[in-house]
Amino acid sequence: MNPEIEPGSETEASHEHPNYILIWGILVSALLISLMMGYMQIPIVAIVLIFTVAVIKAYLVLAYFMHLKFEPFFVVLIMAAGLICLYFLFFLLVPDIVYPPTP
Amino acid sequence: MTTAAKSGFREATEVPTGRLGIWWFLASEIVIFGGLITCYLLFRWRHPEWGAHAHHTINAAGAFNTLVLLTSSLTVVLAHAAVTRGDLQAAVRNLGYTLLGGGIFLVVKVYEYTHEIQAGFTPVTNLFWSFYYGMTGLHALHVLGGMVAMTIVLFAVRKGRDAQRVEFVGMYWHFVDVVWIFLFPLLYLTS
Numbered sequence: 001m002n003p004e005i006e007p008g009s010e011t012e013a014s015h016e017h018p019n020y021i022l023i024w025g026i027l028v029s030a031l032l033i034s035l036m037m038g039y040m041q042i043p044i045v046a047i048v049l050i051f052t053v054a055v056i057k058a059y060l061v062l063a064y065f066m067h068l069k070f071e072p073f074f075v076v077l078i079m080a081a082g083l084i085c086l087y088f089l090f091f092l093l094v095p096d097i098v099y100p101p102t103p
Numbered sequence: 104m105t106t107a108a109k110s111g112f113r114e115a116t117e118v119p120t121g122r123l124g125i126w127w128f129l130a131s132e133i134v135i136f137g138g139l140i141t142c143y144l145l146f147r148w149r150h151p152e153w154g155a156h157a158h159h160t161i162n163a164a165g166a167f168n169t170l171v172l173l174t175s176s177l178t179v180v181l182a183h184a185a186v187t188r189g190d191l192q193a194a195v196r197n198l199g200y201t202l203l204g205g206g207i208f209l210v211v212k213v214y215e216y217t218h219e220i221q222a223g224f225t226p227v228t229n230l231f232w233s234f235y236y237g238m239t240g241l242h243a244l245h246v247l248g249g250m251v252a253m254t255i256v257l258f259a260v261r262k263g264r265d266a267q268r269v270e271f272v273g274m275y276w277h278f279v280d281v282v283w284i285f286l287f288p289l290l291y292l293t294s
């Protein structure tokens with residue numbers, strides 16, 4: 001059950017593995033912080049902070065667990081392409097929300 | 104055929120073909136979940152009263168499931184690290200833990216759905232609950248699909264085959280985790 005990893009093969013690591021336990025610890029701490037913010041009395045501040053923490057958590061998973069940080073830049077662009085589509089979707093639909101049709 | 108091509112690398116991109124394929128697949132998944140989340144955000148902007156509906160979702164269950172998915176992400180990346188060391192026994196063990204995490208997540212989801220439906224909140228109650236069941240249901244299907252793929256990979260790796268697929272199935276699993284990282288505050292915390 002201990003086959004040799006062929007150099008240059010898909011199973012060979014192209015970089016050092018980060019400290020995954022430490023990253024998991026940060027993610028769990030961030031989850032606890034989000035939960036505490038849910039009880040804040042100022043809703044708009046709570047919402048901004050909760051989503052800031054969510055973005056940080058997503059970055060940690062993408063960068064270190066999925067190794068996006070160690071991929072060539074064009075791979076980041078592949079992922080960004082989806083987000084750019086969503087950006088246009090959001091702002092093209094905003095007028096329908098801000099200026100709803102009058103009956 | 105060059106050594107790089109034989110071992111699954113694209114010489115032009117320096118990224119293994121399988122991994123590049125998974126990145127493209129995940130980019131398409133961003134649009135699927137992102138489209139739903141974007142529409143939910145716009146409707147939520149239009150209907151501030153949805154906060155009262157979100158108050159009925161079970162925060163503790165959502166938080167527990169977040170912890171379960173974060174931990175299963177850890178175990179699947181440890182499985183990948185084990186493959187790069189050539190320790191396939193550890194990889195199989197960590198894939199097993201990840202499957203257990205996926206199973207726990209789905210059991211909690213079933214509990215939540217049962218609780219909500221018994222309280223009278225069904226997918227046709229109003230648009231908030233349609234989004235709730237639509238987004239969490241699609242996510243749960245992705246968890247289930249990931250578990251099926253992971254089981255296939257686990258049995259292959261046990262026989263010493265296709266170890267590179269541990270990374271691919273792991274990337275998909277992490278993505279499912281990232282989606283939940285956003286669904287949790289959207290549907291539970293911001294009530």
